[in-house]
Amino acid sequence: MTSPASHTPLVFVTGGVVSSLGKGIAAASLAAILEARGLKVTMMKLDPYLNVDPGTMSPFQHGEVYVTDDGAETDLDLGHYERFVNTRLSGLNSITTGKIYEAVIRKERRGDYLGGTVQVIPHVTDEIKRCIDAATAGYDVGLVEIGGTVGDIESLPFLEAIRQLRIERGQDMAMFVHLTLIPYIAAAGELKTKPTQHSVKELRSIGIQPDVLLCRSEQPLPDGERRKIALFTNVPEKAVISVIDQDNIHKIPRWLNGQQLDQLVVDQFRLQGKAAPVADLSEWDAVVDAAEHPIDEVTIAVVGKYVDHKDAYKSVGEALKHGGIRQRTRVNLKWLEAEDVERGGADTVLAGVDGILVPGGFGDRGFEGKVLTSKHAREQRVPYFGICYGMQAAAVDVARNIAGLEGANSTENDRATTHPVIGLITEWRTQSGDVERRSEGSDLGGTMRLGLQEQRIKPGTLAHKLYGQDVVGERHRHRYEFNNRYRTQLEAAGLVISAKSMDDLLVEMVELPQDAHPWFLACQAHPEFLSTPRHGHPLFVGFIRAARERKAGGRLLNESSLSEVAA
The missing domain is CATH 3.40.50.300 (P-loop containing nucleotide triphosphate hydrolases)
Known part of the structure; x- marks a missing residue:
């Protein structure tokens, strides 16, 4: 004592x-x-x-x-x-x-x-x-x-x-x-x-x-x-x-x-x-005044695996609202099951929303729905924000549908995939180059990348514009990573790797060029854990602003006209 x-x-x-x-x-x-x-x-x-x-x-x-x-x-x-x-x-x-x-x-x-x-x-x-x-x-x-x-x-x-x-x-x-x-x-x-x-x-x-x-x-x-x-x-x-x-x-x-x-x-x-x-x-x-006197309103689809139990995405929902508070915008959340996208089709299920967020998750259930969601947002030019599994789904989408890597997947869902664009580090970072396979008895409580880690942001990217910094720290919770063996192919297909770990080993953020898509960004970390109602988070603020711009018919908003809460 x-x-x-x-x-x-x-x-x-x-x-x-x-x-x-x-x-x-x-x-x-x-x-x-x-x-x-x-x-x-x-x-x-x-x-x-x-x-x-x-x-x-x-x-x-x-x-x-x-x-x-x-x-x-x-x-x-x-x-x-x-x-x-x-x-x-x-x-x-x-x-x-x-x-x-x-x-x-x-x-x-x-x-x-x-x-x-x-x-x-x-x-x-x-x-x-x-x-x-x-x-x-x-x-x-x-x-x-x-x-x-x-x-x-x-x-x-x-x-x-x-x-x-x-x-x-x-x-x-x-x-x-x-x-x-x-x-x-x-x-x-x-x-x-x-x-x-x-x-x-x-x-x-x-x-x-x-x-x-x-x-x-x-x-x-x-x-x-x-x-x-x-x-x-x-x-x-x-x-x-x-x-x-x-x-x-x-x-x-x-x-x-x-x-x-x-x-x-x-x-x-x-x-x-x-x-x-x-x-x-x-x-x-x-904060209360901004929430109760909005100047705008957007609808955001959250396409996840546990939406019937919204507490599973508590921080995501709060961070989206914080992004709206920063610009006096009411954020209406449309919670959607990824499996419903698989059954009903992305064009139907995701119709009428101003932005799409795909949050984290584990396991193969609903993953194909998340990939279809990324494809829909990319092709229809809907603002897309992928978090953790949402970034991995975006990488698989680009690999399959732009880079032509048929059957591309995460080894979490298909260990025999011919193009493991997402995998455990031990599956693609080996001395011999041979792929190692995860053992059946691995300890699920001890194989995660967890906690605050710094990453270096690439100048000239959307991510750098939003953060306004060269190096940022974000919290992580995941096992599977972007496979470095596919960096060159996916970059050639148009995917921008906008942030990497400080040792240059791990891909932290990806996006599409803004001349190809108005706002398409995904990160391996969980930025929702650092968002607060008084300060927000730059990625969520930027995402809600992009949703507002889409709702306004693609017209860029006059930033000086926003009645934002003082930083």
Whole structure:
């Protein structure tokens, strides 16, 4: 454990009644307000599942795997955190029960516990506390979200650990914020507080008394219900915060600030000397204003493999909206299954859209639909943005339909393809030149290119124009790469390699010349992970602008006329 002098005040956010109430957004919004008061803030997520990380979990079950700079595969809530605060997070900020038990067992195997019996208390709870301290050290405030719902058996070690922290460090170093549901019963015309009372009772039964209640409801909490909740939960009335449904999540920081939630934190942690007297939320107000007063509107097709579960593409959807916010443009997302393109034909399924984005994915299902999508966008001159698998699909499209490489494919989908334009590095970078084949028993959790890596942008390309830089860093999550043996052939067919890794080995971005296509660009990395509502991302801003220009009949927009949010 760290010394008391280095301890960071911690806000623990728990949830009750039902899941999916929005703990992550609520915690991120509070962090944004505290940051707007000049405090240095960090966040972390404690997830109760036994997987070491979400990297091998199904997108249908768990949603997006969010990747940090250091290559950690984390819960999608870390994406919310990074979009709301300026702190860049790492693997330290994403803890699972599996990661905790893995660490404890490793210590036991090497004899760290000196032959003692290893137990949940104190060994597991001590490891949890150690991880919390490691992730939050050096900050003014750390916000820690506990996954799951109070009452779940899986979350008990985490709850016990934070209970101990409160006892060990006192209430001026640990604060409990509990998010609950206040359901509205339409037949009775009433908001019901009983579920919240029972949720707090459950929390108190394990030794945790909340300092603040965030009461999620469809309408503002009347004063009478607020007083009732305060009375029955032993929470001060001013700390019973109404959290109503919002049509725009970026309104939540201002809403919570209006009820002085940030002041409750500042007062309890005695941070008056560090925090500004009021929060400067002007950037968030500008984001909301741009979203609510658009000057234009576009429709973007997202052609993916998991669109029935949109959380699998959470960051992509948010980044597209951020690109619109930067130019006061409403972005309507049309989610399409790649297999529907295969069945219905690209011309029919993709008719009427202003731009097409093909996101990442794994496996052969729907890949041919992604290739057809690239071909359609290329031939119909629709702005195309390929990300990860979307770049690989574009490379296969150009190989098959322009370079004449019949049967070109990725070895992920066809190991016997005669033209493996996409493959594992070991399949095309060998001493003998012979193709090596991936073993059937390869470890899916340990064969990825992960995390932030720099790439060099080729001058004169669309990519260079958008970034305005020679070298940029983007986050990666993939196994298969553009096969260097086909660089010359595909470049001769008109494909521009606009970015490569710093050692010149790996192709990072491709595009078509702008005299051949108005906006056709694809990247191997995942730029959506670095997009925020306040700053956007240059590739997404450029893509939405290209969609606007297509909608305007190909007319170039007058940049000076755009009412863009100030950078």
